[in-house]
Amino acid sequence: MFIKLENLNVHYKVAGAGAPVILLHGWGCNIDYFAKLQAYLAKKFTVYAIDLPGFGLSTTPEKIWGSAEYANLIEQFINDLKIVNPILLGHSLGGKIIINLVAHGLVEIKKIILISSSGIQLPKSLKTKVRIYFFKLLKFLVKLPIIKIILGPRMELYRKKFGSNDYKNASGIMREILVKTVNENVITLLPKIKIPVLLLWGDQDTMTTAGAGQIMQLAILGSKLKIFTGSGHFPFLDNWEKVAMELDNFLG
Numbered sequence: 548m549f550i551k552l553e554n555l556n557v558h559y560k561v562a563g564a565g566a567p568v569i570l571l572h573g574w575g576c577n578i579d580y581f582a583k584l585q586a587y588l589a590k591k592f593t594v595y596a597i598d599l600p601g602f603g604l605s606t607t608p609e610k611i612w613g614s615a616e617y618a619n620l621i622e623q624f625i626n627d628l629k630i631v632n633p634i635l636l637g638h639s640l641g642g643k644i645i646i647n648l649v650a651h652g653l654v655e656i657k658k659i660i661l662i663s664s665s666g667i668q669l670p671k672s673l674k675t676k677v678r679i680y681f682f683k684l685l686k687f688l689v690k691l692p693i694i695k696i697i698l699g700p701r702m703e704l705y706r707k708k709f710g711s712n713d714y715k716n717a718s719g720i721m722r723e724i725l726v727k728t729v730n731e732n733v734i735t736l737l738p739k740i741k742i743p744v745l746l747l748w749g750d751q752d753t754m755t756t757a758g759a760g761q762i763m764q765l766a767i768l769g770s771k772l773k774i775f776t777g778s779g780h781f782p783f784l785d786n787w788e789k790v791a792m793e794l795d796n797f798l799g
Contacts, residue, residue, distance in 0.1 A: 548560065548561065549604075550624065550627060550628070552620050552623045552624060552627065553600075553608075553619075553620055553623070555600050555605065555606040555607075555608065555620075556604075556605060556606045557597065557598065557600060557605045557606070557620070557624065558578070558597075558598040558603055558604035558605045559578070559595055559596060559597045559598065559624075560578055560585070560595070560596045561593065561594065561595050561596075562585055562586065562589040562593075562594050563588065563589025563590065563591070563592050563593050563594050564589075564592075564593055565591050565592040565593055566591075566592050566593065566632075566633075566634065566657075567592065567593050567594075567595065567630045567631070567632075567633040567634070568588055568592045568593070568594045568595070568633060568634045568635075568636060569594075569595045569596075569597065569621070569624075569625070569630070569633050569634070569635050569636070570584065570585060570594065570595065570596040570597070570636050570637075570641075571597060571599065571621065571635065571636070571637040571638070571640075571641030571642075571644055571645060572596075572597075572598075572599065572602065572637075572638055572639075572640075572641050573637075573638040573639025573640045573641055573642075573663070573665075573780075574639055574640045574665075574725065574728070575602070575717075576602065576638070576639075577598050577602050577603030577604075578596035578597065578598050578603055579603070580638075580781075580784070581596045581638075581783075583783075583784075583787065584636075584783055587791060587794075588794070588798075591798075592634070592798075595624075595628075595630070595633075597621070597624065599617060599640070599641070599644075600612070600617070600620065601720075601721050601724065607719075607720065607721060608720065608724065609720070610720075611720060611723045611724055611727055612724050612727070612728075613724075613727045613728055613731055614640070614643045614644050614646075614647045614666075614728055614731055614733075615647050615651075617640075617644045617647075618644050618645075618647035618648040618651070618653060619653070621644060621645075621648055622648060622653040622654050625654050626654065631655075632655050632656070632657045633656060633657065634656075634657050634658045634659070634660070634798065635648070635649070635656055635658075635659045635660070636659070636660040636662070637659070637660070637661055637662065637664060638662040638663060638664075638781070638783070639662070639663050639664065639665050639754070639755060639780065640665055640728060641664075642661040642662060642663070642664025642665060642666065643664060643665045643666040643728070643731065643733055645659050645661065645664075646661070646664065646666055646733045646736050646737065646740070647733065647736065649739075649740050649742065650733075650736035650737070650739040650740055651736075651739075656742060657742065657743075658742060658743045658744070658745070658797070658798070659740070659742065659743075659744050659745075660744075660745045660746075660747065660794070660797065661744065661745070661746050661747070661763065662747045662748075662782060662783060663747070663748055663749065663752055663754070663755045663760075663780050663781070663782065664746070664755060664759070664760075664763065665728070665729070665754075665755050665759075666731065666732065666733035666734075666759075667732065667733070667734060667755070667758075667759035667762050667763065668730075668732045668734075734762070734766065737763060737766035737767050738766055738767070738768070740767050740770075741768070743769070743770075743797070744767050744769070744770035744771070745770070745771050745773070745793065745794075745797040746760050746763055746764055746767075746770055746771065746772040746773070747773050747775070747782055747783070747790060747793060748760035748772065748773070748774045748775070748778075748782065749774070749775050749777075749778030749779045749780060749781070749782040749785060749786070750774050750775065750776055750777070750778065751777060751778060751779045752778070752779050752780045752782075753779070753780070754780045755780065757774050760772050760774065771797070773793050775789055775790070
């Protein structure tokens with residue numbers, strides 16, 4: 548199914564019957580990553596899974612979006628479909644979008660589940676700092692006429708060498724959207740969240756480490772954090788049975 552929002556065609560799937568649940572995927576993913584989760588929750592809920600703009604079958608934004616712009620789109624989605632008091636579940640980027648949506652009070656939300664959510668800026672390793680500094684230096688030098696002749700044709704190679712996998716796989720405006728969203732820090736928004744929150748993390752997550760989950764738990768009053776041993780950035784794929792159990796307990 549498609550809906551027109553912000554002049555974009557937004558693809559979504561809906562399944563089940565009952566109270567509404569909305570699923571928001573992470574960067575580089577789409578609603579297919581939630582297939583098993585949507586089918587499971589659809590036994591008791593009406594579950595909407597959305598391809599965020601720029602992913603899956605949804606149109607790519609024409610401007611550089613951040614998580615706030617994505618949150619505004621989800622607000623429109625909820626209002627246009629007349630969804631009342633939904634439960635929101637977000638993975639990685641989807642979690643950051645939910646944090647923006649709830650903290651700014653854009654719509655009435657019942658509960659939220661954040662899985663390996665992005666949005667907390669933790670100290671970078673020395674190796675990462677060196678890579679970032681070196682690439683920024685290259686981008687500065689390539690602006691100089693003589694250096695541009697030498698390095699200009701090789702800049703894409705350097706981007707692929709020093710960038711993350713997500714950066715390498717992104718292109719065009721989605722690469723700029725990635726840079727903007729990655730550098731956002733939502734730490735000041737967390738205390739504004741006053742509804743029940745469940746935080747799910749993998750102890751082997753190297754993209755948004757469990758330390759970020761612990762910070763979120765401290766910042767969101769009354770939130771619950773569950774860390775799954777042996778799980779990476781996708782605990783709902785790595786450790787399905789235990790994740791399902793936590794969801795059942797939280798959702799009732």
